Amino acid sequence: MADRLNRNAKPTLTTRSLHPENKEAPFPFIGNDSVPTSLFYKRNHFDYPSLTYLNYWLPIGGFVTTPKVFSMQDLKNLPSKTLKVVLECAGNKRSYFRPKVFGEQWEKGAINQGFWTGVPLKTLLHSVGIQKEVTEVIIEGYDKGKKTGSNTLHSFKRSLPLEKALDPDTLIAYEYNEQPIPFEHGFPLRLIVPNWYAMASVKWIKQITLHIGTFKGPFQTEDYVYYPHVDNDQDSFPVTIHNVNSSIQQPLDKQILTKGSHTITGIAWTGLGSISKVEISIDHGTTWSQTAIQRSVTDRYAWTSWTYEWVVEEKGEYTIMAKATDTNGRTQPLTPFGTEKGTDIMLLIK
Incomplete structure (x- = not known):
């Protein structure tokens, strides 16, 4: 492998499956504030739906006072906001699990960050009137099909607790990075x-x-x-908030380096609070050193970039480990529970 990442190369998505289409981002290339559409990972359960902008309407009903149907123009006439948000597949890093588990075998690239513009869902819910007993808000997508091992047709539906649905930063988005949302990522509304x-x-x-x-x-x-x-469903609970997590972007796994000074870079993110520190270990977790992190006061839903200057004086094989801690006291564990395992990298110093 080359001694350094070739920044003149044209990175592309890695295909994990074709039907439905699931493609992974080239993780070393997505460290910017905003990931371009061309490097936005693709995650689908079914084939893409067929719909157009021209005949698109959004109905809101159920236990409401006044059911309504919103046109795209209705939505764009309402006050909007723009947020920089990390989107990560719940199965990100699944390929590193031991023993192997079922699902798409993502490495580190089922993650994205960009600017989303839209109307707070709260605005729409208040406009239809929320009945007193409501507990959840169900959002249904146009994508549908048969799940693996099932003959039943399902559309993709998820619910939010009412409290989360009323969070002012939960958005009905219609733009990504100041452009209409790409069709593969949810156009016209996500x-x-x-x-x-x-x-x-x-x-x-x-x-x-x-x-x-x-x-x-x-x-x-x-x-x-x-x-x-492992052997039963007891105590199971739904996936919701991001676990605290971090990943190394450079050097690359199994990269060959020379003795001397090298910069280790990566990102860290969390669903509670913010990242308070990221640590590096070169001795399999015996000792840890703090990295330099780039905190953002305004981008509360964005990842945190970090760097560490490493001086290598001896030849040999090295394993680099990274772990993040957030302001809620959660630290990235060394063994996986769901999605939060760190990904170590191995290097050869010549």
Whole structure:
């Protein structure tokens, strides 16, 4: 492998499956504030839906006072906001799990960051009137199909607790990086739920329903669920908030370096609070050194970039480990639970 990352190369997505289309971002190339559409990972459960902007309407109903149907122009006439948000697939880094687990074998590239513009979902819910007993808000996408091992046709649906749906930063988005949302990523409308794994950010929104009780859809109770026990479903609970996490971007795994000074770079992110520190270990976790992190006061839903200057004086094989800690006291563990395992890299110094 080359001694350094070739920044003149044209990075592309890595295909994990074709039907449905699932493609991974080239992780070393996505450290900027805003990832371009060409490097935005693709995650689908079914084939892409067929719909157009011209006949698009958004109905909101269920346990509401006044059901309404919104046109795209209606939405664009409402006050909007723009947020920089990390979207991460709940299965990111799955390929590193031992033993192997079912699902797309993502490495580190099922993650994205960019600027989303839209209307707070709260604005729309208040306009239709929320009945007193409502507990959840169900968002249904136009994408549908048969789940693996099932003959039943399902559309992709997820629910949010009413409190999260009313968060002023939960958006019905219509733009990504100041352009209409690309079709592959949810055009014309996509839900954006900051700090939650991306399965909550439903694409191609078909309708919104206010619900009393607990929604039992398969993408809420079967998939995207933590199962603490290997042999049974006891104590299982749904995936929601990002775990604290970090990943190394440079050097590359199995890269060959020379003795001397090298800069280790990466990103860290969390769903609670913000990143307070990122640490590096070169001795398999015996000792840890703090990195220099780039804190952002305004971008509360963005990842944190970090660097560490490493001086290598001896030849040999090295393993670099990284772990992040957030302001809520959560530290990235060394063994996986769901999605938060760190990814070590191995190097040869010549």
